[in-house]
Amino acid sequence: MTSSGGPAADTILVAGTASHVGKSTVAAGICRLLADRGVSVAPFKAQNMSNNARATPGGEIGVSQYVQARSARVPPTTDHNPVLLKPRGDGESQLVVDGEAVGHFAAGAYYDVHWDDALTAAREAHARLAADHDVIVAEGAGSIAEINLHDRDLANVETARFADADVLLVADIERGGVFASLVGTLKLVPEDIRERVVGAVITKFRGDESLLAPGLAAFEERTGVPILGVLPYDDPSLPEEDSMALPAVGERAVRGADDGVSESESVTVAVPRLPRISNFTDLQPLAAVPGVRVAYVPLSDSLDDADAVVLPGSKNTVDDLLALREAGFGDALSGFDGPIVGLCGGYQLLGEEIRNADVEGTSGRERVEGFGLLPVTTTFSTEKTVERVERRLRGVGPLAGANGSVEGYEIHMGDSELAGEAAQPFEGSGAATDRVLGTYLHDLFANAAARDAFVRNISEYAGTEPPTTLGDDRPSPYDRAASLLATHVDSDPLPVEW
Known part of the structure; x- marks a missing residue:
């Protein structure tokens, strides 16, 4: 729908009837399909709300746009996600604009x-992308039909307008009511946005598609909007964008249980379901290993059934530490004698003390005691570390036997220093004892050397045979997402075809 004087590139806005309907997968699949056809394509999300972020040379962006950039075969940049909101509790979020943290604000203040x-940053970022690429695949946020936000809906309504975008509507049939969601969304969006909708895609379908045919025909007749495809329920294993993919706080859920390995031959990695959990995508490579169960557990759970524990990242380490302590998790952790790994915020939790705690937490405390499993002291400051890193791995503690280099990224407030004797698992960083390890390195388990060593050590502790681990030759999730779209979605009404 590019008009004279408008953006240089065609923009497809992948909008949803709700959160977690599959927008990110559809957008990533389109990016890979077009890139494979030689089209210069880039992802875009004007405003994202997620505590799963990635580091780029210019700062941090939401994980989905990082993934979509790789799917599009372009280097991730802050232009792909110019505005990022990272919830930290008490109704506040950290505002990140063009990759840089601006401050913590309540929704009203934002x-x-x-x-x-924010609107200016999004417009300018899109303009730069449009000048350099032929197609922009934009992802909306939540539902495009939130009528209370239509005058300030940056990721959906505003993007459709300033990008002159064709809108592809995505709805999830797994939850039920898919046709009501689609029709209701079309009724509630502003009229000018309704006119931009070129088609709809239904995701997460299980069963006999012929039984769905009467509903598809009735929807098209009622609305005039074609159903361009029905995607079967198939997870291409792209990193999850937000905590909707996890169990609610206080509930238990296991990932990686459908791999054909019996429970007696498998190992279980317990992960406390922190109220302010962030970058939990660090655990997905472990859950992909046959025979490894990643169990997200309530803070009050015992660790009797666990063979290892991983403390994940946190957007608010101090408040999550207080929640863990109140639930008795510290006692359970001190009584656990298996391998323990802390990632970023989890690393800080394992130390002896957190200083300047009021910089990060909302409790007003200046100092908070950690769990004391590593001789480390963390001091928070207002400066934020955001960087991609490559480090030489030293096989110590839970990673004993590993060697080689690992790649990942760091996103954290504050720094941690050794306050006693401990090995360092990476050159000049981290801390480890014979069974406990802490590091700021995200994506640690995406590296085969670290992942395989950890799984071997868990198996040795559990007294089981090491499961068959997966190396870096796993099927590309980008190609799997592209295959879903190529097989099941008609691209004719869109500005580009595959």
Whole structure:
């Protein structure tokens, strides 16, 4: 729908009837399909709300846009996600604009004070991408039909307008009511946005598609909007964008249980379901190993059934530490004698003390005691570390036997220093004892050397045979997402075809 004087590139806005309907997968699949056809394509999400972020040379962006950039075969940049909101509790989020943290704000303050700057940043980022690429695949946020936000819906309504975008509507049939969701969304969006909708895609379908045919025909007749495809329930294993993919706080869920390995031959990695969990995508490579169960557990659970524990990242380490302590998790952890790994915020939790805690937490405390399993002291400051890193791995503690280099990224407030004797698992960073390890390195288990060593050590502790681990030759999730789209979605109404 590019008009004279408008953006240089065609933009497809992948919008949803709700959160977690498959927008990210559809957008990633389109990016890979077009890139494979030689089309210059880039992802875009004007405003994202997620605590799963990745580091780029210019700062941090939401994980989905990082993934989509790799799917599009372009280097991830902050232009792909110019505005990022990272919830930290008490109704506040950290605002990140063009990759840089601006501050912590309540929703009202954001919309009253920073909205115009956010809109400008999004417009300018899209313009730069449009000048350099032929197609922009934009991802919306949540539902495009939130009528209370239509005057300030940056990721959906505003993007459709300033990008002159064709809108592809995505709805999830797994939850039920898919046709009501689609029809209701079309009724509630602003009229000018309704006119931009070129088609709809239904995701997560199980069963006989012929039984769905009467509903598809009735929907098209009622709305005039074609159903371009029905995607079967198939997870290409792209990193999850937000905590909706996890169990609610206080509930238990296991990932990696459908791999054909019996429970007696498998090992279980317990992960406390922190209220402010972030970058839990660090655990997905472990859950992909046959015979490894990643169990997200309530904070009050015992660790009797665990063979290892991983403390994940946290957007608010201090408040999550207080929640863990109140639930008795510290006692359970001190009584656990298996391998323990802390990642980023989890590393800070394992130390002896957190100083300047009021910089990170909302409790007003200046100092908070950690779990004391590593001789480390963390001091928070307002400066934020955001960088891609490559480090030489030293096989110590839970990673004993590993060697080689590992790649990943660091996103954290504050720094941790050794306050006693401990090995360092990476050159000049981290801390480890014979069974406990802490590091700021995200994506640690995406590296085969670290992942395989950890799984071998868990198996030795559990007294089981090491399961068959997966190396870096796993099927590409980008190609799997592309195959879903190529097989099941008609691209004719879109500005580009595959």
